Amino acid sequence: MFDIIIIGAGIVGCNLAYQLSLTNLKVLVLEKNAEILNEVSSANSGIIHTGYDPKDDTLKALLNVKGAALTKELCEYFQVPFLQCGSMVVAHDDKEIDMLKALQIKAAQRKIPCELLSQEILRQKEPHIADSVIKALFFPTTGVIIPWELGYALMDNACFNGVTLKNSEAVIAVEKKSSYIVKTPKSSYEAKMVINCTGLYGDKVARLAQADYPINLIYKKGEYQVTDKTDASYLNHILFPLPTEKGKGVLAVKTVEGNLLFGPNSNIVEDPTHQDTTSIGLAEVNSRIHEIIKPLPQNRMIRQFAGIRPGSPTKDFIIENHEKWVNVIGIDSPGLASSPAIAQYVIEQFVQPEFHPETLNRELYIHPKPLLLMSLDERNALIKTNPNYGKIVCLCEDVSTQEVINAIHSPCSTRSIKGIKRRVRPGSGRCQGGFCESKIVDILSKELNIPKQQVLYDNDNTSFLTPMEDLYETK
C-alpha cells in the first residue's frame, strides 16, 4: 500500500515526486511511456515566464509568479542551466504601445521588474529585431530552461530518495474502495491518495475515477522551427509579439543550448496523440516570425517539432480534490514555469491536511556535469579514472561514451535513444544522429544487456533493427 500514487511523469509529476520525496510518505509514480517527460513537457518553448500575462485572481497568476522564483532556485540547487536572458514584448503601432503600457502596469502590480525601451535602446540591445518594431517592454528576469533537464534532475532525486517510478505502465482502470486500486496492464497498485497529472489525458484519466467527470480538455497545437547553433548570437533575448486571445504568439527563443527556436503557432486539434507538424503550420511560423525579427542570413533549420497544449475550458489551471483523488488538469502555458508552485499548492492544500507528513533531510543527487562545460584539466582527471570519458560519441555536441553510460544508469534510468538524446544530447546537433545513433544503439545494448533489435527509439514498440541472419534463416 502506497500513501500516494502520482499518475504521469511530466514536469508536474516530477515536481510532485520530488517534493513528496522530502517527506516520509510512500510514493509511487506510474508513467505510461517508456521514458518520462516525453509529452507536453518536452515540446514547448522552455520559457520561465515572469507572470505578467495571466489574468488577475487566477491560479495561473498566483502560481506562475511563485513558480518562476522556485524554478530558478531549483535550477541552482540541482546545477542545471537556467539562462536568464530577459525578454522583450514588442509593439508595431500606437495601439500596441498602449497595450504595452497596460502590461507594464500589471507587471508593476505583481512586482515584476520591467522597463519600456525606446526605439534606439531596443535596437542597441537587439540589433536583429524587425524594422517594423517601434517600442518594446523589457523584462530582465525572464529565463529559459531545458525542461527535461530540470525534470530529470527532479525525478533522479525523487528516485534517489526512495520514490518508486514505473515506466511503461499506463493507468487503464481505477477502483475506489476505502483506498484506490489503480490498474495498469501489468499490475495493480493500492494507495490512499491519487494525483492525476496526465497532461493531455487529464480529463480521460479523471473519468476512470469519476465516470461523469464533466470537463473536456481543448487541444491546441503549436509548431516550431529549430535553427543551427551557428545562429546563437543572432539574438540576445526572448522576443514576443503582444499576447492575444489565442496565446502568446509566434516568438523567438534563445535556448540554453544555443539554438534559436521559432514558434509556436496555435491551432485547435481533435486528436492529442499526433504531435505532427504540417506544411501549413510551418509556413505560418516561417512567415510570422518576421513580424518580430529580421530574416536570418542563411536558412539553417535543423529540426521541426510540435507540442499540444492541454487547455481547460475555464482558461485557468484546474487543481481540485475529490475524496483524495486530486486532478491537476488543464496545465497549459505557463505550466512549466508554474510547475514547482503547482506541486507546492497540491501538497499544501490536499496532502498536508490528510497525512501531516514529516519532512526529512535528504542528500542531494547531482548528475555529473557535462564534459562540455569542464576545463581540459577536469576532463583529463576523469579520463585518467576511465578512458571512456576520452572517447567522443557525438562530435556535434561533444559527448563522451561514459556520459551516455552514466545517463543509462542514473537513479531514474534511461533506456531509449530519445531518452539518451534528451539527457546527454547526442543526436540533438546538426547531424541529428547521423553519425552517432548506431553508437548509442551499441552502448544501450551493452549496458542494458539486450540484443540490438530490442533497443528502443523512444516508446515501447519502437525497436527498429532486424538482424540480417533472421532474414536468411530457412525453416
Next chain:
Amino acid sequence: MKQNKVIIIGGGSAGLACAIALREKGIQDILLLEKENELGGILNQCIHNGFGLHMYKKEYTGPMYAQHHIDRFMELQIPYIIDATVLDISEDKIVTVSEPKGIYSIQAEVIVLAMGARERTRGNIQIPGDRCVGVWTAGNAQKYLNMDGYLVGKRIFILGSGDIGLIMARRLSLAKAKVVGVAEIMPYSNGLTRNIVQCLHDFDIPLYLSHTITQIKGDGRVEGITLCQVDENRQPMFETAKHFGVDTVLLSVGLIPDNVLSEKAKVSLDLKTKGPLVDSELMTSTPGIFACGNVLHIHDLVDHVSMEGILVASSIIKYFEDQDSLDLIPVKSKGFLNYVLPQSINPKSDTVLLKYRVSKPMTKGFLRIICNDQVLLKIPKVDLHPSEMQSFNLTKVILDKINSNVIVELSDE
C-alpha cells in the same frame, strides 16, 4: 604543449592519400587523427564496387580501395591515433583532441582538413508530419546494414536520387526489403547514370522525378507517406497527392561538407560549396591550413578525393619552402555553373585544376576562361550533368596570360 609539423584531421581517402604523399616526399613529422576506431572513412560502409576506376583502372569495393591505402600508410609507418576526435582548432593552429588516453592540445605548423561530409537531414529539408521512428538518412541505414548487419525496415521509400540513395535501393532489395519507390524533387536524377540503371532499372524500382514527400505519418513507427508532384518552382501541387504504405523513409538529399571545426579556426567558407574558400594550392584563408576531399566540396568519385589529397601534399611542401604570400587572383563563375573551385589562383601554382559543377543537365555547352574581357580559352563540352563533377586543367601557357580576375563561364553557345 606537444608539437607536430603536419596534423591531418580525418583518416578517410583524402587524409590517407595526403599523409602517404607527404611521407613519400620526405616529411617525417606527421600525425593523423581519426575519430572512428578504424581508418578508411566512409569507404568502409560502401561495400559495392565501382571505386578506383580512374586511379587504378580497377573496380574495387569501398573497403578494398581503403585497404589499399591503409596498407601503404602502415608500410610507411605514419603516426596516427584512432578514437581520437578533434574538438577544436584555433586560428593559430592549435589542435585540441580527445582520445582514451586524455584530452590535450597540439601546436601544428600545418593542418590538413579532411573531415569529410555529413548527410542532409529531415530537419534541414523540413518534411512535415509525425516524429515517429523510421526516418533515416541513407548513409545511416547503410551503416546499420553494412557495418552492423541490421536492416532498418521492410517497406521503404527513398527520397532523393543521390548516389547513396540509389545504391541503398539496390542493397536493400538484395537484403529482401521492398523498395517501393525513389522520388526526386528535380526534373532529373542527381545520381550517376550507371547507378540509375544498375540500382533502379535492374530492380524495377520506380523513379518519380519532380516529386517530393509532403507528409510522413505514423504512430510510433512510420506507417506511410504522401508524395506530391512539384511545379517548376519546386512547390508541391497538393492535388497530385499519392499515398504509399511504408515503414521506412530514407533520405538521400545531399551531403554537406563538415566544416564545424573549420569555422572554429575562422576559415572562410563558400556559401555554394559549403566548404572552405581555397586558392589553387588548396590552402584556405588561414595560412597553413589546407583542405581536401568531401570537406572541401562534395565528390562523386573517390579517385578525385585521393588526387586532391596528393595535391595538398605537394602544396604543403611548397609552403614549407616558401611562406611568402603572393596576391591571389580571384576566380568567379558565371552562366550555368553551380560553383568553380578553387576560388582563387595562387601565382605559385604551375598548373591549376579547375573543378566545377553545372547547374542543370546540358547536352552541349561551352566553357570559357575569361580574363580582362578577353576569352583565353573556349572549350566545347558535351553531356554535362549536375551530379558529375567536371574538371579542366589550366596549363602554364594559359596561367601566364592571367594577371587579374578570372571568370569561368559555361553557356550553351
